[in-house]
Amino acid sequence: MKKRTKPAAVFFQKLPQLLLAGVIFSAALAVCVGASIGVSILTGFNNVLVWGLGIIPGTIFYSGLVVVIRKYAIENDYVPVVPTFFSAVKECWKVFILHGVITYLICACAMFAFMYYFIQAQTDVTFVYILGFYGFFTAGLMIMMFYASLMSVTYELRWRDIYKNSLLLILGKILRNLIALVMIVAAAAIAVLVFVYAEGVWKIVVGVIVAAVYPMLITYIEVAMVSKGLIESVGDFVNPIKEEVDDTPIVTDNTEDDYIFVNGRMIKNPNKK
Numbered sequence: 001m002k003k004r005t006k007p008a009a010v011f012f013q014k015l016p017q018l019l020l021a022g023v024i025f026s027a028a029l030a031v032c033v034g035a036s037i038g039v040s041i042l043t044g045f046n047n048v049l050v051w052g053l054g055i056i057p058g059t060i061f062y063s064g065l066v067v068v069i070r071k072y073a074i075e076n077d078y079v080p081v082v083p084t085f086f087s088a089v090k091e092c093w094k095v096f097i098l099h100g101v102i103t104y105l106i107c108a109c110a111m112f113a114f115m116y117y118f119i120q121a122q123t124d125v126t127f128v129y130i131l132g133f134y135g136f137f138t139a140g141l142m143i144m145m146f147y148a149s150l151m152s153v154t155y156e157l158r159w160r161d162i163y164k165n166s167l168l169l170i171l172g173k174i175l176r177n178l179i180a181l182v183m184i185v186a187a188a189a190i191a192v193l194v195f196v197y198a199e200g201v202w203k204i205v206v207g208v209i210v211a212a213v214y215p216m217l218i219t220y221i222e223v224a225m226v227s228k229g230l231i232e233s234v235g236d237f238v239n240p241i242k243e244e245v246d247d248t249p250i251v252t253d254n255t256e257d258d259y260i261f262v263n264g265r266m267i268k269n270p271n272k273k
Contacts, residue, residue, distance in 0.1 A: 007073040007224035014072050020081045021068040022216025029058035030211070049108055059100030061085075062219075063092035067153045069220050074227045075237070088153055095152045095159055103145055110138045140170045143177050146222040150230060154237050165234060173229035180225035184218050 011018065033054030040050035064085030071077040071084065113134050121127040147166035151157060157165075170177060191210045198206045231237065 004076050007220070010073050010076065011220060014078060017078070017081050018069065018072060018216055018220065019213065021065050021085055022219075023212050024082070024085055025061050025065040026212045026215050028061035029054070029215070032056075032058035048111070052104055052108060055104045055107065056097065056100035059103055060093045060096045061089055062099070062149060063096045063153055064088040065216065065219055066149050066223065069216070069223045070150065070154065070227070070237070073220060073224050092153055095162075096149070098159060099145060099148060099152070106138065106141045106145070110134070113138075139181055140177075143181065143222075143226075144170055146219075147226060147230065150223060150226065151234065154230075155234060169226070169229065169233060172233060173226065176225050176229050180222055183221050183225070187214070187217060187221070 005013070033051065036054035037051045040046050064087075067088035068079070068081055068084055071079050114131065117127045117131040117134060121131055144163075144166040147169050148162050151162045151165060152159075155162075191206075191214060195203060195206045195210065
């Protein structure tokens with residue numbers, strides 16, 4: 001049996017391919033958010049909530065990034081990046097629109113909650129604790145979305161089951177989730193520090209690199225950390241991204257049958273004379 005390469009080793013061995021998938025997603029998300037900002041300016045609804053609406057269509061492309069990372073990091077299946085990426089987008093766009101709506105709501109609510117509690121904390125220390133609690137609550141919801149995204153491209157489940165399992169796995173695999181969260185926070189903190197201390201044109205360079213690389217990096221950390229627990233809880237990976245099948249009817253000896261089976265479906269027999 002072929003020994004699987006650990007995700008940490010795969011990350012460095014296949015970094016160019018992973019970066020390509022990350023850049024495709026980041027570029028697609030930037031276009032979607034840029035379009036929503038442009039619409040908000042042109043229509044006069046120049047508000048951060050309108051700007052963020054681009055997250056919803058942008059999340060559709062996140063399916064491609066998750067599939068590529070899962071195949072590389074977990075399955076050691078080094079598929080061609082571009083066709084695999086867009087095949088996932090084509091197959092999973094409906095459920096990822098829902099993920100996009102929920103992600104948008106989580107981000108919008110978190111932004112206003114943090115602003116409100118931060119202001120209130122200036123005069124009442126109680127809101128400091130509320131702010132901390134809401135921070136953990138928001139982190140839990142984001143971890144839920146990582147589980148939901150990975151399940152959506154891995155199992156053939158109804159969206160209700162996807163979210164039910166994702167909610168249960170927030171606490172069911174709490175140690176792995178906390179480790180992943182610490183790694184993500186550390187990576188984000190490094191990016192923030194580098195950006196703060198960068199000067200002049202280097203701020204722009206750092207900003208572009210972070211925007212292009214960090215969605216892939218964060219997703220890679222999450223997929224690598226949560227996949228084992230997901231397999232233990234839900235089952236072995238079954239890829240719902242199917243290859244196209246040949247629907248050409250099979251010629252049977254008995255051409256007098258009204259119906260025949262083709263690829264597991266019963267259809268009218270086109271060979272009947």
